[in-house]
Amino acid sequence: xxxxxxxxxxxxxxxxxxxxxxxxxxxxxxxxxxxxxxxxxxxxxxxxxxxxxxxxxxxxxxxxxxxxxxxxxxxxxxxxxxxxxxxxxxxxxxxxxxxxxxxxxxxxxxx
Amino acid sequence: xxxxxxxxxxxxxxxxxxxxxxxxxxxxxxxxxxxxxxxxxxxxxxxxxxxxxxxxxxxxxxxxxxxxxxxxxxxxxxxxxxxxxxxxxxxxxxxxxxxxxxxxxxxxxxxxxxx
Numbered sequence: 114x115x116x117x118x119x120x121x122x123x124x125x126x127x128x129x130x131x132x133x134x135x136x137x138x139x140x141x142x143x144x145x146x147x148x149x150x151x152x153x154x155x156x157x158x159x160x161x162x163x164x165x166x167x168x169x170x171x172x173x174x175x176x177x178x179x180x181x182x183x184x185x186x187x188x189x190x191x192x193x194x195x196x197x198x199x200x201x202x203x204x205x206x207x208x209x210x211x212x213x214x215x216x217x218x219x220x221x222x223x224x
Numbered sequence: 225x226x227x228x229x230x231x232x233x234x235x236x237x238x239x240x241x242x243x244x245x246x247x248x249x250x251x252x253x254x255x256x257x258x259x260x261x262x263x264x265x266x267x268x269x270x271x272x273x274x275x276x277x278x279x280x281x282x283x284x285x286x287x288x289x290x291x292x293x294x295x296x297x298x299x300x301x302x303x304x305x306x307x308x309x310x311x312x313x314x315x316x317x318x319x320x321x322x323x324x325x326x327x328x329x330x331x332x333x334x335x336x337x338x339x
Contacts, residue, residue: 117266145327147327149327149330154332154333154335155332155333156228156230156314156316156330156331156332156333157267157314157328157330158330159327159328159329162327200267202267202327204327209272209274209279210255210257210272210274210318210320211257211269211272211279212269212327212328214266214267215266216264216265216266217266
């Protein structure tokens with residue numbers, strides 16, 4: 114069974130305090146791993162897609178990396194506006210169009 | 225209007241009511257989805273509609289009934305719901321099987337409260 118586990122569940126950071134979020138996954142074959150950001154009361158917003166181990170992608174203060182078992186979302190020098198829930202999802206090879214999501218990490222950045 | 229639009233944004237209904245959630249996408253995508261998001265639980269896929277497949281999720285209670293009249297519109301018909309059905313219901317769309325560069329595009333969701 115395909116599984117996605119995110120840790121920690123919640124993260125409190127001071128502005129400027131860099132940290133990393135973890136997404137561990139087990140799938141029969143990976144077509145893609147996705148990171149989303151979700152603000153309260155809104156739908157998830159796409160951030161990155163990673164396809165193969167060793168791949169990295171960056172957007173402003175966010176950097177996503179991928180290994181064969183996990184992905185990390187690094188937040189460098191975060192600002193209060195980076196406060197959100199970050200979701201990880203995998204697209205297994207045999208799943209058609211269906212993503213499997215992790216439980217998310219709630220990030221709060223205090224000024 | 226662009227993207228994925230869901231209406232209503234908020235809905236309060238009694239257990240004996242019948243209501244419908246609506247989703248419309250203006251992206252030219254070929255697949256649409258209903259997800260349920262409850263507190264402290266991962267997003268749960270309820271239904272998938274695409275040119276390639278229509279997936280009825282056997283684990284979803286029959287009090288939830290999807291309808292997809294065309295590739296741009298998706299409905300979720302609700303009847304005799306239970307309080308535990310209170311959640312954020314998210315609609316999403318994707319280009320289809322061949323393009324995964326952007327995953328899904330989500331709507332803002334309908335916050336459903338069953339009283």
